Amino acid sequence: MRKTLAITAVAALLTSTAANAAETTLTISSYGGGYQEAQSKSYFQPFMAQNPGIKIVEDSSSSNAKLKAMVETGNVTLDLMLTDDSFGLDADAQWLEPIDYSIVDKSKFIEGAAGTYRVASDIExxxxxxxxxxxxxxxxxxxxxxxxxxxxxxxxxxxxxxxxxxxxxxxxxxxxxxxxxxxxxxxxxxxxxxxxxxxxxxxxxxxxxxxxxxxxxxxxxxxxxxxxxxxxxxxxxxxxxxxxxxTGYWVVPKGTKNKEAAMKAISFFTEPAQQIEFTKYMPYGPSNKHAVDSVDAKFKGNLPTDHLDTxxxxxxxxxxxxxxxxxxxxxxxxxx
Missing domain, CATH: 3.40.190.10 (Periplasmic binding protein-like II)
Structure with missing residues (x-):
C-alpha cells in the first residue's frame, strides 16, 4: 500500500512538474500589422516549435508609457517588447532588465545593435x-x-x-x-x-x-x-x-516573471536563420552580422544592411x- 502511494505521489509530482513547464507563457508586444506577422512567421512560431514548454502570446500595443506604468505599479504582464531608438537607453534602467549576455551572444551583433538594456531586432x-x-x-x-x-x-x-x-x-x-x-x-x-x-x-x-x-x-x-x-x-x-x-529593439520589462525565457527568446530571434527568414517578408536588415551577407531574398540590394558603409x-x-x-x-x- 505504501509503495503504491509512493508511486502515485511520484507520478503526481512528475505530472505537476510537466504541467508547470508547459505553462510558461511569454507575452510579447510588437507593432502589429505585416511587421508583426513577419515576426510571427520568422521568430515566434519557430521558437515555440523548438521550445514546446514555452507558449508565446502576442500583443500589438507596444508602448513605452504602458511598459513604464506596468513596472511602476508592479503589475508586469509583458515579458518582451519591441521598441524604437528613443527607449531602452541607460537612462531607462529603472524600467528594464539588463540583457543577459551569458544567454545572448553579444559578439554576433553589428555595431550599435547590442546595448545594456536592449538588443536590435532589425535595422531599418x-x-x-x-x-x-x-x-x-x-x-x-x-x-x-x-x-x-x-x-x-x-x-x-x-x-x-x-x-x-x-x-x-x-x-x-x-x-x-x-x-x-x-x-x-x-x-x-x-x-x-x-x-x-x-x-x-x-x-x-x-x-x-x-x-x-x-x-x-x-x-x-x-x-x-x-x-x-x-x-x-x-x-x-x-x-x-x-x-x-x-532600429527596432527588444527590451525586457523589469520584474517580469519569465526573464530567463525572454532572454532565450531574444537569443533565438537574433540567430542568422531567423533573421534571414524575416527579410523574406520585410525590407529590414539583420542585426546579426553573420546574417548580413547571407540574405538572398526579394529585397536584397535594398536592405539597409546592404549599405552600412553609407x-x-x-x-x-x-x-x-x-x-x-x-x-x-x-x-x-x-x-x-
Missing amino acids: ATVLAYNANEYGGEAPNGFADFFDTEKFPGLRAVWKYSASGIFEAALIADGVKPEDLYPIDVERALKKLDRIKDDLVWWESGSQSEQLLASGEASMALVWVSRALSVGEKGVKIDWTNWTSQ RILMDAEWWAENGAKVDLRFQEWLLQ
Whole structure:
C-alpha cells in the first residue's frame, strides 16, 4: 500500500512538474500589422516549435508609457517588447532588465545593435526616395541633391518629426561630416532648411508618405525604406548615398516573471536563420552580422544592411537628452 502511494505521489509530482513547464507563457508586444506577422512567421512560431514548454502570446500595443506604468505599479504582464531608438537607453534602467549576455551572444551583433538594456531586432532606414520619371534618368546623389531644387525641382516630402533625421540630413548637405554631427547645430540645420522651406510638404504617417510619392505630388522624399519600396512600380527609386538608421529593439520589462525565457527568446530571434527568414517578408536588415551577407531574398540590394558603409548612425542618447528642446525650436520654425 505504501509503495503504491509512493508511486502515485511520484507520478503526481512528475505530472505537476510537466504541467508547470508547459505553462510558461511569454507575452510579447510588437507593432502589429505585416511587421508583426513577419515576426510571427520568422521568430515566434519557430521558437515555440523548438521550445514546446514555452507558449508565446502576442500583443500589438507596444508602448513605452504602458511598459513604464506596468513596472511602476508592479503589475508586469509583458515579458518582451519591441521598441524604437528613443527607449531602452541607460537612462531607462529603472524600467528594464539588463540583457543577459551569458544567454545572448553579444559578439554576433553589428555595431550599435547590442546595448545594456536592449538588443536590435532589425535595422531599418529612412532613405532618399525619388520619382525617376521626373528626372529623365538623372538620379540624385545624396542629401546634398535633396536640397538642390535647381538641379532637381519639385516638392520634397519629409516626416514632421524633429528626430526623423531631417536635422542630420540638412547638416550633411551643408558639408558637415557624419562623425561631426553631434552635438547637432540646430540653427545651422534650420538655416539650411530655410532654403527649401517653400518646397517642403510634411507627412505624419507612413501611408501619407507613400501617397505623396505615388501620386507624384512629391518628387523626392525622406521616407521609411518599406514605404519607398511599396511604390517602386510607380517609378520610385532609392538613392543609398546617405541614409539615416532607425532600429527596432527588444527590451525586457523589469520584474517580469519569465526573464530567463525572454532572454532565450531574444537569443533565438537574433540567430542568422531567423533573421534571414524575416527579410523574406520585410525590407529590414539583420542585426546579426553573420546574417548580413547571407540574405538572398526579394529585397536584397535594398536592405539597409546592404549599405552600412553609407549609414548615418543617429545618436539616440543625444536625442534622448536634447530632443524636447530641439522639437520646441522645430515647432517654432515651422510657424515662422
